[in-house]
Amino acid sequence: MEYHELLGVGPEEAPDVLEHFERATYEGREYRHLPDTRHSIERGTVLIEGTAVRGFPKIMRTLVLDPGVRRFFDAPFVAEEKLNGYNVRVARIDDDLLAFTRSGYICPFTTRTVPERVELDPFFDAHPELMLCGEMIGPESPYTDHDYPTVDSLEFRVFDVRHRESGDPLLVDRRRRLCEAYDLPQATSFGVFDPETAAAELRTIVDELDAGDREGVVMKSLDGRHQLKYTTAAANQGSLAYAFAVPFDYGPDFLFPRIMREAFQSVEFGESEAETRERAHALGEAILLPAVDAIREVQRDGETGEEHTVRGPPEAIDALFDHLDRMNLRTTVRRDETVDGERVVTFLKHSAATTDSVKSYLDGQTFRT
Amino acid sequence: MEYHELLGVGPEEAPDVLEHFERATYEGREYRHLPDTRHSIERGTVLIEGTAVRGFPKIMRTLVLDPGVRRFFDAPFVAEEKLNGYNVRVARIDDDLLAFTRSGYICPFTTRTVPERVELDPFFDAHPELMLCGEMIGPESPYTDHDYPTVDSLEFRVFDVRHRESGDPLLVDRRRRLCEAYDLPQATSFGVFDPETAAAELRTIVDELDAGDREGVVMKSLDGRHQLKYTTAAANQGSLAYAFAVPFDYGPDFLFPRIMREAFQSVEFGESEAETRERAHALGEAILLPAVDAIREVQRDGETGEEHTVRGPPEAIDALFDHLDRMNLRTTVRRDETVDGERVVTFLKHSAATTDSVKSYLDGQTFRT
Numbered sequence: 001m002e003y004h005e006l007l008g009v010g011p012e013e014a015p016d017v018l019e020h021f022e023r024a025t026y027e028g029r030e031y032r033h034l035p036d037t038r039h040s041i042e043r044g045t046v047l048i049e050g051t052a053v054r055g056f057p058k059i060m061r062t063l064v065l066d067p068g069v070r071r072f073f074d075a076p077f078v079a080e081e082k083l084n085g086y087n088v089r090v091a092r093i094d095d096d097l098l099a100f101t102r103s104g105y106i107c108p109f110t111t112r113t114v115p116e117r118v119e120l121d122p123f124f125d126a127h128p129e130l131m132l133c134g135e136m137i138g139p140e141s142p143y144t145d146h147d148y149p150t151v152d153s154l155e156f157r158v159f160d161v162r163h164r165e166s167g168d169p170l171l172v173d174r175r176r177r178l179c180e181a182y183d184l185p186q187a188t189s190f191g192v193f194d195p196e197t198a199a200a201e202l203r204t205i206v207d208e209l210d211a212g213d214r215e216g217v218v219m220k221s222l223d224g225r226h227q228l229k230y231t232t233a234a235a236n237q238g239s240l241a242y243a244f245a246v247p248f249d250y251g252p253d254f255l256f257p258r259i260m261r262e263a264f265q266s267v268e269f270g271e272s273e274a275e276t277r278e279r280a281h282a283l284g285e286a287i288l289l290p291a292v293d294a295i296r297e298v299q300r301d302g303e304t305g306e307e308h309t310v311r312g313p314p315e316a317i318d319a320l321f322d323h324l325d326r327m328n329l330r331t332t333v334r335r336d337e338t339v340d341g342e343r344v345v346t347f348l349k350h351s352a353a354t355t356d357s358v359k360s361y362l363d364g365q366t367f368r369t
Numbered sequence: 370m371e372y373h374e375l376l377g378v379g380p381e382e383a384p385d386v387l388e389h390f391e392r393a394t395y396e397g398r399e400y401r402h403l404p405d406t407r408h409s410i411e412r413g414t415v416l417i418e419g420t421a422v423r424g425f426p427k428i429m430r431t432l433v434l435d436p437g438v439r440r441f442f443d444a445p446f447v448a449e450e451k452l453n454g455y456n457v458r459v460a461r462i463d464d465d466l467l468a469f470t471r472s473g474y475i476c477p478f479t480t481r482t483v484p485e486r487v488e489l490d491p492f493f494d495a496h497p498e499l500m501l502c503g504e505m506i507g508p509e510s511p512y513t514d515h516d517y518p519t520v521d522s523l524e525f526r527v528f529d530v531r532h533r534e535s536g537d538p539l540l541v542d543r544r545r546r547l548c549e550a551y552d553l554p555q556a557t558s559f560g561v562f563d564p565e566t567a568a569a570e571l572r573t574i575v576d577e578l579d580a581g582d583r584e585g586v587v588m589k590s591l592d593g594r595h596q597l598k599y600t601t602a603a604a605n606q607g608s609l610a611y612a613f614a615v616p617f618d619y620g621p622d623f624l625f626p627r628i629m630r631e632a633f634q635s636v637e638f639g640e641s642e643a644e645t646r647e648r649a650h651a652l653g654e655a656i657l658l659p660a661v662d663a664i665r666e667v668q669r670d671g672e673t674g675e676e677h678t679v680r681g682p683p684e685a686i687d688a689l690f691d692h693l694d695r696m697n698l699r700t701t702v703r704r705d706e707t708v709d710g711e712r713v714v715t716f717l718k719h720s721a722a723t724t725d726s727v728k729s730y731l732d733g734q735t736f737r738t
Binding site: 062063070271277281284368 | 437597654
């Protein structure tokens, strides 16, 4: 089967679609991936060894639980925890387990880490045509670093199982039972909800998640095809703090949507003036404090970036740094230890845009505005 | 003289330049104005009755007083108060005094208001080739509404005098003496500064302006040709509060630059952790509280916008509403009184983008993100 057929694209459209795929290699193996959604094909879709690995679809968002949820669902749905880490798809291609990032790169570190922590072969022996979609969570991560109380390093949580080539999801219930049968760790399920009465129950769940500094919920139709997300204040503010640690890299894009999520949440939750003011203070801190720290860091050290710690077999760590290198990310190792045969490396991922902009503004560069 | 010659444009480039000018009319008189800077011709430049009225140039900004100021100026310079109102140029064209907005529209309200409050004829009798560049400040304004302690309604303050056709400024000293001679109210001058020692002195001035909820300073080379601005926290936060009262209209563009001004100011001013936190709280309030109010207003009233109050002769008020109408701005009069022969009208300028977006999100509209 040709690639365009796998993607459900007619032969006349094929060249136009395929030209958007970018070439990359992983350990001598060439593959192609789609960096942005095109022609209804999800961002992150991969073409490799004559097969396709569909990208994980963007999830719809609502700014209000009521009436957002009942407008979106016309039948009972499941709510699961939305996790704060990085999105990864694991598939078996020609006997190799490979982990793909959201945008479709094969991440050598994740590829080596997931099978170390979870036994995946029994699942893929029985279901080679499926892929596991999940989140890598925990503090020892090369891309994110949100803490979860039970996660010491980095763990995998499945939140979806899909047919690799078509991208079609399994029924939610079947997916959860399958993961249980193969002992695959899953995102928490909060159960099944009726759209007409869900908002109040979800509100309670969101409040609890918020109190635990957790991200939010993803609601899914029972067939897994329709997904809706809603996030906590902790997540909105946390991601602003994350973005404003390197403000000129991520700041502008992150800013406005998260502020409006906070504003709508404050109104829907019926906050008092004092509560709204408290939220405003937390929001202001999430934005300004990391930005001030970043400027001070550039002033003091001449550079800034994101600090990450990773743990794994020496070979996985080397592969990670090779990968970051190939992605043109400059890194500086700050600590490098060996603990129980694993390497534990703390490194700075340099933020070129923030370092350069802050330097030049501190240097008195003027601009028209 | 042809228009392109007035603009310093060669005949071969003329069509390309002139096509960017848009046509408008004012009381049956046709004119053209440039809505965006093109080919080095300032935004707001006007072609009318065979003459040109140059746009007011964008002023450069620095995010740090030190070394921003000494990098920008290599000789003594003047600092004047930057006022928070709306920018207007007044010129005499064929015996008529006309007031042009920043983008080059003739504002019928300002055109009628300025000569009522300031006697301009003696100045223009002697200097018909000049234009007065100034700020309209005060609470009774159709476009802004910042309060100044000594301004009850709306007043004009000159901050620049330029040759109308060339846009060349007068020497600062000559301009100030000229305004004094003709009794034209001016922006406050803080005097002449030496670039090497100015930062500390300016810091004191900025602190005082900030405490008085005033906008900032504009520094100018003595020949008036080079201008640099720096704004107070009060101004940064105030304009965020202004923007987030109608967040989907102005929010995104206003946001990031002002946050970064705050961050650089906090670092340069050497703020303690408690002071930075206090600034963060004020910043958070400036952003979130008006946004929450806007959502509540749409929820309650089905619409939101900016409320303004204007005062003037009945004919000037009518002309203003005709003008706003022609600009496709929808307004609703909330109060309309006559006081001492003048009309005092409070009206809502509808914010279509904010009203529509808030309505649909409150209604549970979902979106991909």
